[in-house]
Amino acid sequence: MNKQDIISVYGSNPSKMTKALLEAIDIDSLLPNKASSIALKPNLVVASSADGGATTHPEIVIAIIEFLQQRGYYNISIVESAWIGDSTKKGFKVHGYYDISDTYNVALIDVKDDEYSTKTIHNVTMEVSKAILNTDFLINLPVLKGHCQTNMTCALKNMKGCLSDRSKRLFHTLGLHHPIAALNAVRTADLVIVDSLNGDLDFEEGGNPVQTNRMFAARDSVLVDTYAASLIGFELEDIPYITKAREMKVGSTDLSQAHFIQLNEPSDEEVAKPTGAVAYLSKHIEPLSACSACYGNLIHALKRLDEVDRLQDIKRPICIGQGYKGVVDSTKIGVGICTKGLGKSLKGCPPKALDMISFLKEMNG
Template sequence: MNKNELCVIYGNTPKKMIKEILTHLKIEEDIPKDALIGLKPNLVVAKPSTSGATTTPELVAGVIEHLQSKGFKNIIILEGSWVGDRTSRAFSVCGYDTISKMYGVPLVDLQKDKYKEYDAGGVKVNVCNKAMEVDYLINMPVLKGHCQTSMTCALKNMKGCIPDSEKRKFHTMGLHKPIAYLNRVAKNSLIIVDGLMGDLTFEEGGTPVQMNRVIIGKDPVLVDAYAAELMGFELSEVPYIQIAERIGVGSADTKSAHITELNKDSDVKKITRSRKVEKLARYVEEKDACSACYGSLIHALERLDERGRLNRIKEKICIGQGFKQQEGDGIGIGICTKGFSKSVPGCPPKAKDIIEFIEKNI
């Protein structure tokens, strides 16, 4: 897999999905047999993954099973939760204690680790020792919103590799610049994005949106630029992505990226909607919509709401397999509504594309 490649798989069976995509990519060919492999999930708070805040444990279990089946034995899970919570508590609540015992994989609490200072090219950054000792780091962020940086994915998830004192300093620096420079020091070998159920707007969960996808890449800047499009953000709204590109961490050029989708989503199961999502769904007429497509629409509507344009929509937005072979005068979302006079192509379309289309038609 090259740095300009992304691979996507859709569905709602995390362990099966991750094994399929890792087998397809043959990641074991890139890893020395005696390498210390570190899995870095997002366990910012002690909340289950169904809240939209943390990395799905079944996804991590699937990665471990794949690696162990290929003969890799030196695997650890490392994380440092946010300052307001304890990593040990998050390991327990999020199901990682169980994973550790089941697979014999140690848990490393980076809140208790020692650290060293590194020069990231003019910016000094303290990074935990164990994060720097790992030979092959698999970054496993959650695709979700963030109250201060708009979104969080691969680049920001590395913030869990710094001590609590450094996390406080990052906030005084405005987050964006130090996050970008951190990634010049703490490097990803592989990124596995948990896009199954991330929060709409908040890193601590509470407003989960079912997105039904796992994304894999090697360039954290490219991964985050793609994630921003999925959630309907312009790159200018997530400054750390542009800063990271400018200082040479990676490329944000998604148009030149080679993106492979291994399948299409077919799961129409919907989670219980929060009040926020219910409010957005008032604009939608849904008939058997796949979760990935519906999730993109919800993110698009949230962005439109933030921009004060949601109330300009005067017609129903139609989405779902139930609209196949039908004609309509409303706004259709996805390939299932291609018979509509106004329809956003894609299966599923990105929130960014939905936003641009709706703004032209309201």
């Protein structure tokens, strides 16, 4: 896998999807040797199940461990800390990590109990987990989701779980963006595998999951966050820590140089009935066998329009889904290649939320 590669897979089986990504990554070519220490860093910010859209699906972690052990890599640990005020151990319990640790004989490290090294970089002094700093190969397993303070959380921000609680507090007083970028300049992941199965619409603690049934992997945390932002409808300036990380030479924001590899096509498996905040956005959609990746991107696009008071401008329902293949109707508008027979249609399979926003703004003046 090259530094510019972004590999995507669609589906509803996290274990199969993870193994397909790992096959494509050719992990042997990235790991120094069979004795290399490998740390897996999921997102267990709160002790709630992955269905809520906040935390990494544990099947992903299991699939990675099985894949690595089958290839002779046994020096594996799982390293994480919950946010301030929540217990990491409760999260380990809720997600079955004690069983995973016993079954596969992998170490479970709660960063809150770990020793820290004090690092100062770009005018930020922080206490970083020694387990993370000492590992040979760090696999970051973020959930792509919204965030009430930074708009989005994915690879770069997930590294915050590698800090002491004292440093997490400091990061908040420093406004998050600059210190998040600086943390990644201290230690960024060697490989990122993003759980974008049903990340939350706007809160890191979950509650409004948006089903997209998608995962993607990359080696460059800045590049993967740049791509992730476009999927959920954000411009780079909406998430300053990404550009700051590029300025600190953590990685690239140039998606024009990225090499996209898509392992399969999205499918029109049933989309879970939208709930809560997602339900009011879905009222603008007229779906017919829509793939969840397409539908989820449209939900994010509508959310971004709502944030700038442009949702009320949408007068016609937006058609989406494979059921529109072959439908010719000049009165309707749609997103995705399946709707190309409609009066106005946005290309892409699936189109990114960022492109949907431009299209919908143009359609509605």
